[in-house]
Amino acid sequence: xxxxxxxxxxxxxxxxxxxxxxxxxxxxxxxxxxxxxxxxxxxxxxxxxxxxxxxxxxxxxxxxxxxxxxxxxxxxxxxxxxxxxxxxxxxxxxxxxxxxxxxxxxxxxxxxxxxxxxxxxxxxxxxxxxxxxxxxxxxxxxxxxxxxxxxxxxxxxxxxxxxxxxxxxxxxxxxxxxxxxxxxxxxxxxxxxxxxxxxxxxxxxxxxxxxxxxxxxxxxxxxxxxxxxxxxxxxxxxxxxxxxxxxxxxxxxxxxxxxxxxxxxxxxxxxxxxxxxxxxxxxxxxxxxxxxxxxxxxxxxxxxxxxxxxxxxxxxxxxxxxxxxxxxxxxxxxxxxxxx
Amino acid sequence: xxxxxxxxxxxxxxxxxxxxxxxxxxxxxxxxxxxxxxxxxxxxxxxxxxxxxxxxxxxxxxxxxxxxxxxxxxxxxxxxxxxxxxxxxxxxxxxxxxxxxxxxxxxxxxxxxxxxxxxxxxxxxxxxxxxxxxxxxxxxxxxxxxxxxxxxxxxxxxxxxxxxxxxxxxxxxxxxxxxxxxxxxxxxxxxxxxxxxxxxxxxxxxxxxxxxxxxxxxxxxxxxxxxxxxxxxxxxxxxxxxxxxxxxxxxxxxxxxxxxxxxxxxxxxxxxxxxxxxxxxxxxxxxxxxxxxxxxxxxxxxxxxxxxxxxxxxxxxxxxxxxxxxxxxxxxxxxxxxxxxxxxxxxxxxxxxxxxxxxxxxxxxxxxxxxxxxxxxxxxxxxxxxxxxxxxxxxxxxxxxxxxxxxxxxxxxxxxxxxxxxxxxxxxxxxxxxxxxxxxxxxxxxxxxxxxxxxxxxxxxxxxxxxxxxxxxxxxxxxxxxxxxxxxxxxxxxxxxxxxxxxxxxxxxxxxxxxxxxxxxxxxxxxxxxxxxxxxxxxxxxxxxxxxxxxxxxxxxxxxxxxxxxxxxxxxxxxxxxxxxxxxxxxxxxxxxxxxxxxxxxxxxxxxxxxxxxxxxxxxx
Numbered sequence: 001x002x003x004x005x006x007x008x009x010x011x012x013x014x015x016x017x018x019x020x021x022x023x024x025x026x027x028x029x030x031x032x033x034x035x036x037x038x039x040x041x042x043x044x045x046x047x048x049x050x051x052x053x054x055x056x057x058x059x060x061x062x063x064x065x066x067x068x069x070x071x072x073x074x075x076x077x078x079x080x081x082x083x084x085x086x087x088x089x090x091x092x093x094x095x096x097x098x099x100x101x102x103x104x105x106x107x108x109x110x111x112x113x114x115x116x117x118x119x120x121x122x123x124x125x126x127x128x129x130x131x132x133x134x135x136x137x138x139x140x141x142x143x144x145x146x147x148x149x150x151x152x153x154x155x156x157x158x159x160x161x162x163x164x165x166x167x168x169x170x171x172x173x174x175x176x177x178x179x180x181x182x183x184x185x186x187x188x189x190x191x192x193x194x195x196x197x198x199x200x201x202x203x204x205x206x207x208x209x210x211x212x213x214x215x216x217x218x219x220x221x222x223x224x225x226x227x228x229x230x231x232x233x234x235x236x237x238x239x240x241x242x243x244x245x246x247x248x249x250x251x252x253x254x255x256x257x258x259x260x261x262x263x264x265x266x267x268x269x270x271x272x273x274x275x276x277x278x279x280x281x282x283x284x285x286x287x288x289x290x291x292x293x294x295x296x297x298x299x300x301x302x303x304x305x306x307x308x309x310x311x312x313x314x315x316x317x318x319x320x321x322x323x324x325x326x327x328x329x330x331x332x333x334x335x336x337x338x339x340x
Numbered sequence: 341x342x343x344x345x346x347x348x349x350x351x352x353x354x355x356x357x358x359x360x361x362x363x364x365x366x367x368x369x370x371x372x373x374x375x376x377x378x379x380x381x382x383x384x385x386x387x388x389x390x391x392x393x394x395x396x397x398x399x400x401x402x403x404x405x406x407x408x409x410x411x412x413x414x415x416x417x418x419x420x421x422x423x424x425x426x427x428x429x430x431x432x433x434x435x436x437x438x439x440x441x442x443x444x445x446x447x448x449x450x451x452x453x454x455x456x457x458x459x460x461x462x463x464x465x466x467x468x469x470x471x472x473x474x475x476x477x478x479x480x481x482x483x484x485x486x487x488x489x490x491x492x493x494x495x496x497x498x499x500x501x502x503x504x505x506x507x508x509x510x511x512x513x514x515x516x517x518x519x520x521x522x523x524x525x526x527x528x529x530x531x532x533x534x535x536x537x538x539x540x541x542x543x544x545x546x547x548x549x550x551x552x553x554x555x556x557x558x559x560x561x562x563x564x565x566x567x568x569x570x571x572x573x574x575x576x577x578x579x580x581x582x583x584x585x586x587x588x589x590x591x592x593x594x595x596x597x598x599x600x601x602x603x604x605x606x607x608x609x610x611x612x613x614x615x616x617x618x619x620x621x622x623x624x625x626x627x628x629x630x631x632x633x634x635x636x637x638x639x640x641x642x643x644x645x646x647x648x649x650x651x652x653x654x655x656x657x658x659x660x661x662x663x664x665x666x667x668x669x670x671x672x673x674x675x676x677x678x679x680x681x682x683x684x685x686x687x688x689x690x691x692x693x694x695x696x697x698x699x700x701x702x703x704x705x706x707x708x709x710x711x712x713x714x715x716x717x718x719x720x721x722x723x724x725x726x727x728x729x730x731x732x733x734x735x736x737x738x739x740x741x742x743x744x745x746x747x748x749x750x751x752x753x754x755x756x757x758x759x760x761x762x763x764x765x766x767x768x769x770x771x772x773x774x775x776x777x778x779x780x781x782x783x784x785x786x787x788x789x790x791x792x793x794x795x796x797x798x799x800x801x802x803x804x805x806x807x808x809x810x811x812x813x814x815x816x817x818x819x820x821x822x823x824x825x826x827x828x829x830x831x832x833x834x835x836x837x838x839x840x841x842x843x844x845x846x847x848x849x850x851x852x853x854x855x856x857x858x859x860x861x862x863x864x865x866x867x868x869x870x871x872x873x874x875x876x877x878x879x880x881x882x883x884x885x886x887x888x889x890x891x892x893x894x895x896x897x898x899x900x901x902x903x904x905x906x907x908x909x910x911x912x913x914x915x916x917x918x919x920x921x922x923x924x925x926x927x928x929x930x931x932x933x934x935x936x937x938x939x940x941x942x943x944x945x946x947x948x949x950x951x952x953x954x955x956x957x958x959x960x961x
Contacts, residue, residue, distance in 0.1 A: 050594055062793050079469060080789030083421050088472075088788065152595035155574070165915065173912030177905050184901055193905075218851045221924040225858055228909040228928065232865065232902045239898040267872045270818070271865040274811050278861030281807035282854060287799030289466070289792050293854045294803075 016314035030206025042216035050154040056145040058084040071138020192315040226300030251323030362839035365460035372423040373446035376413040377610035382438035395433035442610040464849030470604040474784035514556035572777035622668040627710035628659035652738040670695025674771035676764035685764035696751030821960035826867035833938040859931030866939035
């Protein structure tokens with residue numbers, strides 16, 4: 001079975017200028033979306049309210065979750081505590097309440113130490129009690145034998161250090177990939193790959209921000225996997241570019257880049273398909289815990305595949321990749337030894 | 341030409357065997373249990389086992405087994421309700437000072453598997469839940485520490501300004517400064533107010549020629565300190581738990597004074613509890629070199645800026661300055677290592693930037709003098725008074741080290757002169773345990789359920805099964821025989837991945853499972869590359885055998901480059917250090933390595949086995 005014609009010969013490079021222009025516009029748009037609209041950070045990053053409730057007789061955790069869902073708490077985390085009579089419920093602060101917690105009311109007298117202390121985030125007791133009351137109301141609608149044992153603010157699961165560590169990690173990844181591609185290929189390939197990485201990540205996060213879904217830890221993991229997937233895709237095409245440059249006599253870059261894209265085409269689509277099959281199922285069947293992961297990966301695979309063709313290779317051409325730069329320099333190179 | 345030396349076949353068979361053996365423990369479910377470990381000076385033995393068994397029998401608490409495993413006792417119980425009951429019964433029945441009783445989820449893996457080091461993966465908090473500790477930070481000690489600090493500061497300020505016949509002491513209201521005249525009082529109130537704007541200074545009572553000033557720390561400042569204290573403690577606890585090797589814990593602030601620690605199913609909860617509950621703090625202080633401690637002890641005549649302490653090992657008296665140089669919360673790490681020059685036991689200490697600066701200031705002027713480490717331990721007690729729980733704590737202060745300052749140092753230094761490596765590692769342990777900003781007590785311990793509901797877990801697992809099945813079917817249909825070979829390799833990859841994750845004791849969370857699925861989806865990439873290359877080669881007119889050979893050879897360079905760059909990205913994520921992301925990255929990195937082996941070596945060996953002895957005209961690819 002073959003889904004694609006064996007020898008496609010599409011002139012992808014002909015559209016390189018509009019393609020690059022569109023990519024740049026989309027990047028700017030993504031940055032704008034991320035900064036203006038922002039990401040809806042989940043409980044993992046923000047913290048929220050923690051409410052402990054107790055029932056008189058055992059209750060089922062999915063029933064508790066269903067009651068909360070009915071009461072309008074959609075992303076509540078419900079965990080049994082010790083037995084099936086007691087539950088810990090974690091809820092992200094609602095938009096308005098989060099702001100109220102962050103900004104103490106203007107009319108609070110600064111001299112009143114106690115009031116100042118109470119209003120200071122994150123320990124906004126009033127907002128917390130309000131949530132607790134609403135939760136109790138939602139739970140009582142289904143079962144009357146429930147009481148609130150404790151309601152408090154909980155801090156985020158991932159600390160501040162994730163931000164600084166994350167930056168270091170991203171830099172490490174970029175520099176590591178650049179150095180490797182520089183050594184194995186050439187500096188133009190390194191630059192093009194890293195530019196494509198940034199392009200793919202920005203666009204993926206931008207599109208995800210448009211969906212308005214909650215950005216949680218699995219979502220972060222997915223964004224980082226998009227980086228891995230996309231670099232994989234670029235390297236496969238680059239590898240072919242190098243190979244054709246080395247074996248062809250003429251070494252006309254425009255034509256060679258087109259040939260490389262065409263000859264790796266069926267592989268690019270096949271791998272895109274198999275990976276999409278796996279992560280697509282996570283999105284459609286995986287339930288609330290995995291659908292964000294699946295969605296981001298789907299978006300990322302789509303963007304990554306397109307950028308391998310319309311972004312990474314046009315940049316290579318634009319940077320002036322040539323046959324001389326790619327010829328093996330040492331005699332030990334096995335490919336040179338094999339040549340007649 | 342597509343045949344291999346024997347050792348390559350043997351390697352594949354060995355990998356297969358290894359994979360199945362080490363992945364097997366994951367088939368055994370975990371069981372609720374109560375774990376009992378001994379504190380120093382107590383032992384877990386047959387007598388304790390019988391005692392525990394007796395307690396459970398007399399209280400008619402059902403249990404499936406009581407087992408002695410090395411230095412711990414495991415009571416296996418049928419369900420979670422019984423677990424709480426059994427834990428409470430054992431706690432009240434045995435000497436609470438001598439033993440740590442903790443809830444646990446024990447493995448049911450048979451002995452022959454554990455004896456070869458095969459253990460099941462721990463399931464994460466999202467899939468299985470774990471042990472939940474609620475810890476209370478002692479905020480009173482924050483106030484105490486601050487008042488002590490300002491007492492010292494005001495005393496130095498009095499001395500600097502040469503205000504004679506004055507005292508600074510801690511009173512019920514705050515710091516009380518007693519001066520000899522009203523003028524002195526007004527003057528000093530001005531000086532102190534300027535030097536420490538965070539203090540509220542009011543005039544106190546005047547009795548005879550004693551004119552008092554009362555200094556209190558501003559409530560906003562205390563509030564801010566309390567928040568910082570919690571934050572620091574969360575950080576310290578996080579470090580301690582990471583040092584235990586527990587993957588993917590949750591450590592969160594809860595309310596104003598509490599910290600939640602949740603650990604997924606782990607081997608030794610009692611050890612975790614001990615480490616969490618090590619509620620000591622420590623202080624570096626200068627040794628008073630001008631006065632003799634023995635005389636001071638005998639006469640009771642202790643200089644005003646010094647205090648009498650005792651050594652931990654022999655109770656000898658030591659006179660230390662009241663002013664603290666560096667306290668435990670500024671300590672980053674302490675480890676026992678032999679001294680690089682002399683090879684004698686030593687403790688290497690690393691301070692944070694602030695602590696390092698203070699240490700530099702101090703050591704510049706004090707080379708050749710002694711410095712001591714005071715270890716302050718809290719022993720929490722719970723009493724029932726009028727039906728209510730009352731928490732009190734007794735405080736024990738001891739000097740654990742008293743050494744000569746050999747040179748000027750700041751952030752990093754080492755303490756030598758310890759008797760043995762054992763002593764060095766004990767001191768290091770004390771130092772590390774003492775790095776909390778304020779003492780914390782465990783006030784609640786429960787087994788917590790999975791944070792994802794059962795139905796969500798079921799959905800997640802179902803999607804994983806469907807996803808992998810779809811990939812397997814699609815590849816099998818599209819690449820026919822070579823696709824089926826790739827499928828075999830894919831399933832072997834899954835087994836190997838699970839085996840290695842179990843071996844390194846990774847924690848299985850839903851994101852990690854997503855990582856596994858993603859790895860499998862991408863592992864097929866190598867086979868796609870190979871199959872497409874084989875197709876290309878045969879299209880170009882090569883014989884079937886030459887096509888296979890050429891396909892594998894040419895695809896290899898691409899697979900290597902693609903996987904190495906992908907691996908660099910995975911290692912970058914590992915550096916994140918944050919639980920769930922790190923777990924995900926570990927899964928990804930291991931998956932990339934195993935997939936290179938299964939997708940290339942294993943499939944090539946299988947192809948060799950199938951085509952090796954035959955002449956083929958066409959390839960089923």
